[in-house]
Amino acid sequence: MSESKTHSASTETGAWSTSGYFMLILMIVMVGLTAMRVIGFASGSPSEDEVPGFIATIAALPVAIVFIASGFYMIQPNQAAAINLFGSYRGTDRNHGLRWVWPWMTKTKISVRANNVVSEKLKVNDLRGNPIEIACNVVWRVADTAQALFDVDDYKAFVFVQIESAVRSIGSRYPYDDIEHHEVTLRGHHDQINDELRTELNARLVLAGITVDECGLTHLAYAPEIAGAMLRRQQAEAVISARKKLVEGAVSMVEMALNQLSEKNVVELDDERRAAMVSNLMVVLCGERDAQPVVNAGTLYQ
Incomplete structure (x- = not known):
């Protein structure tokens, strides 16, 4: 019998990279050296012994320039880049500005900015079975880039689905209203409901490396038919x-x-x-x- 494989969660680590400005200066110097060599060779009459050295230099410098140019990438503020080597995760670079890494490394950029989502109005049966309409506003961001990129197929679609599931769960867990004021209700205990919704969303989204900073109900009403x-x-x-x-x-x-x-x-x-x-x-x-x-x-x- 084949054993079932458990899911292995990824963990974000720091990636090696260097400042792109230093490499840019080095590339400019190489371009200048190439131009000087070409001009010097064209203006003079080199001997036969100098020709092989010139050809080697002219061939090597452009290759080095292309090599350096292939490693540049830029990161905006509140943006990160996951570095991979032939499909293997090598870390995440969160240093913004012009960066440089080995050209054979692939860079996958991901935003770590706060995102604001207003869910659609959902029809849910509350604790007493009454159909209600409910919607919420969620402020979320990527906390672990490795989990967001490699542990779920599409982390944004994953967020939308989990928001809908959490809202349905909270809506069916409490009654809409209680005239006797003996129960926790959706309409009368906003702070408690919002805190519980945020806790449930964080528990659902931890798999994708997503954290919820703030959430709250934006629409709450009985369904039109009742x-x-x-x-x-x-x-x-x-x-x-x-x-x-x-x-x-x-x-x-x-x-x-x-x-x-x-x-x-x-x-x-x-x-x-x-x-x-x-x-x-x-x-x-x-x-x-x-x-x-x-x-x-x-x-x-x-």
């Missing part, structure tokens, strides 16, 4: 919650009024009068309109 129904539900829940608070406050105020009346002996109330007072106070405190006072000239029993 938006109207959920709006009415939210309105109903808000009314119920407001009524509940209103009743709790009214009961507390009625209880306080009855206790103070009894403690200060303002009036003696039997059960029937107490019930009538409670009813009147609850109507006054819980009514949506201002109460209209009615003067009772008789008694409760008339």
Whole structure:
């Protein structure tokens, strides 16, 4: 039976390279020497012994010039170049400016600048099964050039796919909203959701040598097919919650009024009068309109 091979992660290392400006000066000197030799040979009458030396010099200097010219490459700020030798990774050069390396080395440039991506609006079912639309903004950059180039086929496409997967995972992990404020929700806990999204993205993108500096939800809404129904539900829940608070406050105020009346002996109330007072106070405190006072000239029993 053949054994399955595990994935071997690449690791960025420094590459050998030198300043291209020194090699540029050396090449210019060689060009000048070649020109001087040609001019000197053309203007004089060299002997037969000098001809072989001249031919060797004229043949060697252009080869050396071409050799040096083939090793130049330039790196912009926040850019790197992976150096390979016949398919073998030899390191990454992060020194910007004009650089030079052996001509038989191949150079693959890669940007290490920050990239900003706004994902498409995705339709996801939240924790309660409600369809919602969700999108996010992600700021990412290449942290390990060797992993980005050699461990995934296309690291940019890999980033887009993993962003979509992470957003779907976070969207289905929490409810959209909770009127009781007992649960962590997508709408009410932005900082916590954004931190968790960033942590999950970093865990998913570490394979490609990508790090996420910042991310956050940019769009969050119920899907159009249930938006109207959920709006009415939210309105109903808000009314119920407001009524509940209103009743709790009214009961507390009625209880306080009855206790103070009894403690200060303002009036003696039997059960029937107490019930009538409670009813009147609850109507006054819980009514949506201002109460209209009615003067009772008789008694409760008339």
